[in-house]
Amino acid sequence: MEMEQLVNLTIDNKQVQVAKGTTILKAAASIGIKIPTLCYYELKGQGIENKPGCCRVCVVEVEGKGNLAPACATNVSEGMVVKTHSLKVVNARRTVVELMLSDHPASCLTCAKSGKCELQTLAQELGIRDITFKGEQSTYRKDLSPAIIRDVNKCIMCRRCETVCNKLQTVGALSAVNRGFMAVVATAFEQDLAKSPCVMCGQCVQACPVGALAEVDHTRQVINALNDPKKTVVVQTAPAVRVAIGEEFGLTPGTRVTGKMAAALRRIGFDYVFDTDFAADLTIMEEGTEMLGRIDKYMKGDKSVKLPIMTSCCPGWVNFFETYYPDMLDIPSTAKSPMQMFGAVAKSYWVEKLGIKREDMVVVSIMPCVAKKFECQRDEFKTDGNPDVDYSLTTRELAELIKQFNIDFNSLPDEDFDNPLGASTGAAVIFGATGGVIEAATRTAYELFTGKTLEKVDFNELRGMDGVREATVDFNGTPIHIGIAHGLGNARKLLDKVKEGKEFFHAIEVMACPGGCVGGAGQPYHHGDFTKVERRFAAIYEEDKDKPLRKSHENPYIQQLYKEYLGEPCGEKSHHLLHTHYFDKSDKVEFVKE
Amino acid sequence: MAKVKLDDNKIQKIKDICAAHGNKAGEAINILHEVQNTFGYLPAEVQELIAEQIHVSAAHIYGIVTFYSFFTMLPKGEHPISVCLGTACYVRGSEKILDEFKRQLGINIGETTPDGKFSINCLRCVGACGLAPVALIGDKVYGRITTDQVKDILAEYQN
Known part of the structure; x- marks a missing residue:
């Protein structure tokens, strides 16, 4: 084995030994010295690193070198002597930040990222009390898509959004355009985001260190609905929210606050505190049945049946394949996402139970997601113009709502969800992590396919954080090949393999965000600290373990719903309420001659 | 992307230029140069066609066109x-x-x-x-x- 070459250097008078090729930034971090950064953004373990070295905030002094060096983009060398906070360094950093502030709108008081803005934090940490430079201000227009708001006057050209849009997601909606003072990150021809190939995954929002990119805020509409006496307001929460929202209240990433969250929602005034997890169990019934049906036909030699079946829970992923793989629209499961299944059930089954009109019910979803805002506005999820899900809030927006209602989150008692649409199994919880949907489907499909009881419900071979994973699950002698991808760039790799006929899968799960929904764009900002996402990921599986029931088909309320209302999975009523179809959106990227 | 109003000859010419450069993403600047020399300017639809031919996003091509002052999206006068x-x-x-x-x-x-x-x-x-x-x-x-x-x-x- 080749020996790793080691380099010795000194950082702030401390000796450090690191591997050759390490940056000064990482060498410093290894001995607990945190050099401030701004344009630097890393999704560790996901192969994503943005280090254009352009903001110059991380500059350090290297003895013997005339110029200051950007720590994020300078490799260590033997005998290097680095100072991270000499007067020269601190002054340069301050000047750099002051220059950035000189043309940055001073709208911190009302900015969506205030308190979470990395530029604001830096200005505070550097003790900047006034800006000595006076300059021109940019005057770009605001761009509002159904899910994302771009206010590029606040853009600091760190390129983090550009990197996630192009490298992580391979969507290519954003690029740096123009030059000099006019330079900004924008779409092709600076058209609206909604007209670009943007899939609204929102990873640019998660990556943006300032307020240039944010989700469209729907909290006001929700508050209005809550205060409308004619409306019955129902809330549903996605699995990944309960392992992340605690961070907004100072709790450690991965703290499970399911009970407190339910309590908070009840105090906010929702009439029914339900759970998207219920609908996740329902999704497994539908998608699992569809999957087994297709596999069964395929095995019997029916050439018309399409495999692999692909999951369809993730709205960013749905937008992605509608845009980039229009020739594969018949491959994804027709099952609606759990959020939309919940909305469809709430506005049919539940309104009937309550004896109210559909129009008098408002369904609010709390999602770790930005793209869900778009999904609930899709025309196919409306009946006579009335949407199945009225508003979708991000995890961050719910935290804001809790604060607006002056609820002391941390001192809340643990409460349960309401029944029946709040009951769920462990299989539903793991929808929040990459690999979870397919594991949940496997737990149910195994029993339906083999007719045997699954003793070991943990499928460790399906879990993990690798971008593309493949596993074979033994269905009592029948090998079932499963593919998993998270991050749309990884999905593209997997899909291209399938398209070229290089590999065969029975089923594929795709999540648009790295880590799955735990790393969703609507989650608390992780600022490039991917260990936060990993801790949420671990918490999801702990939550699953603690559930008394861990297979979707064992959920008694799901069984009741089929018995009382739906009939059979994939039956006529289920098909009408719980399944959807997809649209060719390739005209957003393909050159079409008139 | 928008449906475009380029005639077949123009489309073929642009495709030929891209192909002469191996349809390589790294040749974007050279391709834009040649196309602009041929047609006088680089309207949006031309950029979209080039982007598709060399497998990069239109945003990327637009980024190049707006960075270099040599490139223009407006036709020059007679x-x-x-x-x-x-x-x-x-x-x-x-x-x-x-x-x-x-x-x-x-x-x-x-x-x-x-x-x-x-x-x-x-x-x-x-x-x-x-x-x-x-x-x-x-x-x-x-x-x-x-x-x-x-x-x-x-x-x-x-x-």
């Missing part, structure tokens, strides 16, 4: 005017000449008159510093011009 703003011309008042062209035609730098006749650009040094200030209309060089002459120069091209 008679492109270039005013030299190099040092020698500048100190001899070429900026005033430029202003007079702008005033006479009612357009700014980088723009084209509505009738498509004239467009204005500036450049740095044509190597005729002895004639400063210098302006070019098409390939014709006009030296030692004064603001009073601008109107007459334009009149030469009015028919």
